[in-house]
Amino acid sequence: MRDSGPSCGRQPLSCIIPPFLLERMAESGDAVARRRAVVDLAQATAVYAVRDLVRSMPTFLATPSPGCCRDRLVYDARGRDDLPGRLARREGDRPGKDPAVNEAYDYSGATYDFFHTLFGRNSLDDAGMSLISSVHAGEADGEGYQPMNNAFWNGSQMAYGDGDGVVFERFTRSLDVVAHELTHGVQSFTSNLVYRGESGALNEHFADVFGVLVRQWHQAAAATKGERPPRSWLVGAELVVPAQTRRAVRDMQHPGTAYVDDPLLGTDPQPAHMKDRYRGSADRGGVHINSGIANRAFVLAAEALDDEPWETAGRIWYDAMLEIPSRAGFEDAARITVRIARDEHGAAVAKAVRAAWKAVGVTVPAARKPR
Amino acid sequence: MTAAILRVSYTESGGFAGLVRSCRLEAAALAAEERALLEQLVAAAGLTASCECLSEQSRDSRTYEIVIEWETIQIHTVFDEPSLPAEVRPLVGFLRERARPGMPT
Ligand SMILES: [Zn+2]
Numbered sequence: 301m302r303d304s305g306p307s308c309g310r311q312p313l314s315c316i317i318p319p320f321l322l323e324r325m326a327e328s329g330d331a332v333a334r335r336r337a338v339v340d341l342a343q344a345t346a347v348y349a350v351r352d353l354v355r356s357m358p359t360f361l362a363t364p365s366p367g368c369c370r371d372r373l374v375y376d377a378r379g380r381d382d383l384p385g386r387l388a389r390r391e392g393d394r395p396g397k398d399p400a401v402n403e404a405y406d407y408s409g410a411t412y413d414f415f416h417t418l419f420g421r422n423s424l425d426d427a428g429m430s431l432i433s434s435v436h437a438g439e440a441d442g443e444g445y446q447p448m449n450n451a452f453w454n455g456s457q458m459a460y461g462d463g464d465g466v467v468f469e470r471f472t473r474s475l476d477v478v479a480h481e482l483t484h485g486v487q488s489f490t491s492n493l494v495y496r497g498e499s500g501a502l503n504e505h506f507a508d509v510f511g512v513l514v515r516q517w518h519q520a521a522a523a524t525k526g527e528r529p530p531r532s533w534l535v536g537a538e539l540v541v542p543a544q545t546r547r548a549v550r551d552m553q554h555p556g557t558a559y560v561d562d563p564l565l566g567t568d569p570q571p572a573h574m575k576d577r578y579r580g581s582a583d584r585g586g587v588h589i590n591s592g593i594a595n596r597a598f599v600l601a602a603e604a605l606d607d608e609p610w611e612t613a614g615r616i617w618y619d620a621m622l623e624i625p626s627r628a629g630f631e632d633a634a635r636i637t638v639r640i641a642r643d644e645h646g647a648a649v650a651k652a653v654r655a656a657w658k659a660v661g662v663t664v665p666a667a668r669k670p671r
Numbered sequence: 672m673t674a675a676i677l678r679v680s681y682t683e684s685g686g687f688a689g690l691v692r693s694c695r696l697e698a699a700a701l702a703a704e705e706r707a708l709l710e711q712l713v714a715a716a717g718l719t720a721s722c723e724c725l726s727e728q729s730r731d732s733r734t735y736e737i738v739i740e741w742e743t744i745q746i747h748t749v750f751d752e753p754s755l756p757a758e759v760r761p762l763v764g765f766l767r768e769r770a771r772p773g774m775p776t
Binding site for chain 1: 682684685686687688689690691692725726727728729730731732733734736752753757760761762763764771772773774
């Protein structure tokens with residue numbers, strides 16, 4: 301189920317030699333290189349067509365559920381990377397002994413319930429798609445496999461590693477991590493923001509927003525009166541092995557402070573304002589870095605409103621996630637959220653959302669009054 | 672055969688946590704055994720052309736950027752976890768062990 305892992309030129313769907321380089325090779329005096337480049341150029345044209353089709357029609361990647369509604373399947377990858385692995389728990393099965401299986405099951409259920417209860421959404425594709433998770437995923441290191449120190453969405457399912465035990469525990473420990481991965485799934489069936497640069501940072505931003513909102517909503521529902529934990533905007537707090545230099549993977553309220561001078565992690569690189577945005581090429585142009593700017597805007601908007609974050613602010617951001625164009629940037633996100641706020645929730649809410657974006661350096665011009 | 676000039680720059684980024692780790696190795700500055708191993712891994716990786724190989728559908732996969740300067744040739748490659756070729760994994764394993772938090776200097 302995993303994306304194919306080929307060498308350049310052998311498996312064109314995931315492999316792009318820059319066309320200018322292919323063209324240069326096609327003009328080369330070396331007959332072998334020329335022949336290869338001509339073939340690759342022809343494949344590249346076909347590949348772009350397939351990629352556009354995949355982007356516009358993600359539904360053909362979905363696994364339909366046998367029923368109408370919530371359907372969870374949790375697999376055990378047994379330390380390997382050939383997903384999904386062996387089926388460990390299906391919808392309706394009782395809990396087993398493996399905490400990773402139970403967490404993936406429970407937290408994907410909580411995420412389904414959040415989107416269904418608040419927004420009437422029936423799974424990632426809004427058509428009852430099965431929620432497939434693999435736990436105990438491994439990664440090849442050239443000699444064998446080691447526990448994966450990561451979690452990801454591969455276009456059709458979630459995968460969670462057990463962590464290295466030094467910096468990260470198993471990735472299913474945090475509900476906001478599981479909900480983050482599932483929100484990537486929701487996005488792949490809706491806006492499908494291109495995973496690079498500002499649009500990629502927005503993809504990460506929406507995944508963080510709904511990751512944290514699912515946790516906050518779930519904690520509020522589970523708490524009895526007076527026992528509700530204080531509102532937290534940390535991402536992955538349960539995932540990190542505690543140390544004085546780290547407290548989470550990200551802090552949506554105070555980007556750049558989740559870990560500081562950590563001997564193994566370094567310092568959290570997230571900016572909190574456009575003036576500090578990352579402009580380099582790492583991380584696909586900073587998709588996990590610049591998301592901090594939009595994350596802070598969301599927190600400022602949510603905290604300025606006098607209801608729960610998943611109510612007005614969550615609703616605005618959910619509607620924005622469905623309609624935002626796939627190549628949108630921060631200014632587009634700001635403009636769209638302000639418009640939805642004004643049209644659906646009134647001028648006072650729109651003012652709070654506009655002020656939140658302005659505080660992180662993204663200005664939305666005020667709407668002109670009709671003459 | 673030992674190359675006169677071999678430099679390898681490595682940047683690992685992304686993943687759910689978005690961590691950035693990097694290193695820059697100059698073969699001439701390495702101990703003989705380590706230098707020989709680096710040359711062997713670079714040769715075995717078979718990276719003969721610059722390319723960017725990134726999955727379209729995957730989210731939160733790690734990204735690996737490897738720049739090899741060998742004599743007068745520079746090869747710049749970018750892979751992510753799903754697209755990383757099996758023959759490049761041993762080189763990445765070698766570089767990961769030497770990478771430290773932060774962007775390359
Ligand atoms: Zn993500």
